Amino acid sequence: xxxxxxxxxxxxxxxxxxxCPSRQVLQNVTSRWGVLVLVALMSGxxxxxxxxxxxxxxxxxxxxxxxxxxxxxxxxxxxxxxxxPPYVEYSLTHMGxxxxxxxxxxxxxxxxxxxxxxxxxxxxxxELQAA
Amino acid sequence: xxxxxxxxxxxxxxxxxxxCPSRQVLQNVTSRWGVLVLVALMSGxxxxxxxxxxxxxxxxxxxxxxxxxxxxxxxxxxxxxxxxPPYVEYSLTHMGxxxxxxxxxxxxxxxxxxxxxxxxxxxxxxELQAA
DNA sequence: CAGGATCCTAAACGATACTG
DNA sequence: CAGTATCGTTTAGGATCCTG
Numbered sequence: 001x002x003x004x005x006x007x008x009x010x011x012x013x014x015x016x017x018x019x020c021p022s023r024q025v026l027q028n029v030t031s032r033w034g035v036l037v038l039v040a041l042m043s044g045x046x047x048x049x050x051x052x053x054x055x056x057x058x059x060x061x062x063x064x065x066x067x068x069x070x071x072x073x074x075x076x077x078x079x080x081x082x083x084x085p086p087y088v089e090y091s092l093t094h095m096g097x098x099x100x101x102x103x104x105x106x107x108x109x110x111x112x113x114x115x116x117x118x119x120x121x122x123x124x125x126x127e128l129q130a131a
Numbered sequence: 132x133x134x135x136x137x138x139x140x141x142x143x144x145x146x147x148x149x150x151c152p153s154r155q156v157l158q159n160v161t162s163r164w165g166v167l168v169l170v171a172l173m174s175g176x177x178x179x180x181x182x183x184x185x186x187x188x189x190x191x192x193x194x195x196x197x198x199x200x201x202x203x204x205x206x207x208x209x210x211x212x213x214x215x216p217p218y219v220e221y222s223l224t225h226m227g228x229x230x231x232x233x234x235x236x237x238x239x240x241x242x243x244x245x246x247x248x249x250x251x252x253x254x255x256x257x258e259l260q261a262a
Numbered sequence: 263c264a265g266g267a268t269c270c271t272a273a274a275c276g277a278t279a280c281t282g
Numbered sequence: 283c284a285g286t287a288t289c290g291t292t293t294a295g296g297a298t299c300c301t302g
Contacts, residue, residue: 015238016167018187022241023163025248029241030161032154032294036147048264056149059296064265074251085263086302095247102240106233107146110153110160116226117156120205163274179284190276195285216283217282 028073029099033058033066038092038100039107041076045091075099159204160230164189164197169223169231170238172207176222206230 014020028034036055040046046054052063067090070076075096081087092100110117145151159165167186171177177185183194198221201207206227212218223231241248 015170015242016185016187020187021249022238022245025241025245026166026238027163029237030166032158035157035161039146054147056147056151060265061297062295065295072252072255073248074255080264084302086265088264095244095251098244099237099240102233102237106160106230106237107153107157109230109233110156111145113226113229114153114156117204118152120226121203124203124205191285192277192287193275196274211284215282217285219284 025073028066028069029075029103031066031069033062034070035103035107037063037066037070038075038096038103041090041092041096042100042104045089048088048090051090070096156204159197159200160206160234162197162200164193165201166234166238168194168197168201169206169227169234172221172223172227173231173235176220179219179221182221201227 015022015026029038033055036058037051040051040054048063048067051067052058052060055063058066067076067078071078074093077091077093077096079089079091081089146153146157160169164186167189168182171182171185179194179198182198183189183191186194189197198207198209202209205224208222208224208227210220210222212220
């Protein structure tokens, strides 16, 4: 896998390179649940179960997994209090708030333009995705 | 062109609903290759093979599939000229340029902050994703 | 309550071969 | 050239049970 490790600064367009590390981060952030977690946490601190309730349809496993990935990237702060029963809170780090803003902007655009988009879909009677 | 804005607009927070149609669009746009295709097409019109060469690591199948999804959403315009050999061009629609800007903004943020992010990762010696 | 461990299914993905 | 079709592999995702 690793051959000539060039430690040069990632330039614009690096994204198109196969091994660009940005791709992984991008995937974590834009994953099915990643987006929702980031946007959800913009409105404050949540406990695991609260977050799970807020985000419709997410399983325990995926929520935990998503939170771990985002924590590893430094976007989410996990604060556990050593009590019984366990009390764990999740919030955005400063960096997390920055990405979240970007992600929210994209999500907002889509929500705001859903009708235009759906209209396009209808017009083409898309038979590819619906199948 | 749409004057009839009287239909109820999806409000903020719809995204958290299980059946929110935005989620699908969001997935198409933020999918592994969707992001790259959108950003790539910001710099102009491309033929299939050119696009494939530009985007490192994408297979024919996935590129075709991604393009079709984005076309169905009305983000990508496919222009085929009935000649032999086939000549097909892909470009962004107006709507496509709008989403692409959002997506690019996110991608740029990540590329620009990669070092900060990687530093976080190192600091935590993430053992979850690498495993 | 917050998750880890396990098991399983569905979907994504990729390589190759083939066609108009 | 620009795909489609097929197949095999990998990953995402979910259900359930279990523990501190």
